[in-house]
Amino acid sequence: MEKFGDGLLIMIAAGLIVWWAIRRFDRWLHEPPGSRLRKLAQAGGVERDDAVxxxxxxxxxxxxxxxxxxxxxxxxxxxxxxxxLYFDYLVSRDDKYYLVKLDRPRQPILWTASGLREKLLPYALLFPDCEGIVVASAQERQVKIVRFKVEAGE
Structure with a gap:
């Protein structure tokens, strides 16, 4: 036969699990924009090179x-x-975050709308808090910022 203490322990454990789940959901719901990017910024180190x-x-x-x-x-x-999916750097300027992809000779970026969409759109969709994607070419000493915007359909 069940003892009263067993049922009480199960009720307390279930209550704690429900309380923890509600607290985690509330924390996730009220998480400020860009917190995922701030966590990424703290995670990786930077090696000095021409691109940096x-x-x-x-x-x-x-x-x-x-x-x-x-x-x-x-x-x-x-x-x-x-x-x-790889990206090279996470940078900031004027309190805005940008992902950086390096333009490499063996994997060149096609500078057309469809080429940029195919190569860079996944990054913009995975990190909507980013202001844009910086494409840097260390060989040409050029930096371009790519932004995507949804236009009204016809």
Missing amino acids: ELLEDQGFEVLSGKHRIPLGVVVGDEPSMPTR
Whole structure:
């Protein structure tokens, strides 16, 4: 036969779990915009190189570097296939955050609307708090900021 203490312990444990879940949801709901980016900025170190110097010369503060975002792709009922998305740096300027992709000769960026969409839109969708994506070319000493905006349909 059950003892009164067993039921009481189960009720207390269930109450604590419900309280914890409500507290976590409330914290997530009221989390300020950009907190995910601030966590990323604290996570990565920065190695000094030509790209970092170029970004700093353009007025950016380099917060962290070399980030890898793990993703899973599921097609139909197949098991999840792992993949990754990389970006080179997280920078800030005027209290706004930017992701940085380096323009590399072996993976050049096609500077058309469709080329930029294919290459950079996933970053803008994963990090909507970013002001834009900085494309830096250390060889050409050029920095361009790419922003996406949704236009009214016709």
